[in-house]
Amino acid sequence: MPELPEVETVLVGIKPYLLNQKISRIDIHFPKLRWPIPTIIKKILVNQTIKNLSRRGKYLLLDFDKGTLIIHLGMSGRLYILNKIIPPLKHDHVDIFFNKGKCLRFTDPRRFGAILWTESNSEEHVLLSHLGPEPLSAEFDTDYLYNISRHKKVATKTLIMNSKILVGVGNIYATESLFDAKVHPLTPAGKLTKGQCAHLVVSIKKVLKKAIKAGGTTLKDFVNGEGNPGYFSIELNVYGRAGEPCTRCHSTLKSLRIGQRSTVFCPKCQQK
DNA sequence: CAGAATACCTGCGGGC
């Protein structure tokens, strides 16, 4: 569910509460996620201090002296901080307690999320080692997108959602970025002109930055489960608006399925 | 090899 802006918002929201905090106990209520939660963390991480929190793509990384806890929220995962003990409900998988009484709770109804432990450099973890550049980094520029898309037949939308090409862009922001850049989502990636690549790069960065800003203003309170780090709403031009008028030209927005994902676009603004 | 389809889950809204 969460795309890069949502994960970034979660990171910024929980970091002040967790940085340099020492773990006192970990309760794993329900270990079944995409992969089982390694029960070894219950022993390894007690009395260990979180030395840093960061994000790579949609992965959250909690660094300890002994290794890194890798957290992915999947489609429906949530993380929030509790000030007091609240009994776990059905989809509450893990509670990580800290010395000062706070608790980090991981909840995930659909269980596509993951909590993994690595004692190596997390960059070398199999899930992270093949990831493409961060969309907001300088590395993701026109030349990069142009060069990597050459001779590829996949739809441009599929390309920009591929984490080996570029991390962090999911269904909503791919859809919005393509509209912003006036690129038809089905354009074969290899057919993108350099100019289109330039527009797309600018649009992706713009759309993500705007969403991060919106998340930051919408979700201030990560404590106590109130003001949940849920999925905040930003104004969307096309996603979820099939059949409604284009905000630019008032044509009727159309929908498609690309790679089993719903895609909305303006047939007039976004032509192949 | 690339690209496409499938699999993993629960919850919700709509149609009947």
Add this chain to the structure above:
DNA sequence: TGCCCGCAGGTATTCT
């Protein structure tokens, strides 16, 4: 009210 269907913000794995 209840049942069935399709759909949901992700991505590893399997297939063709």
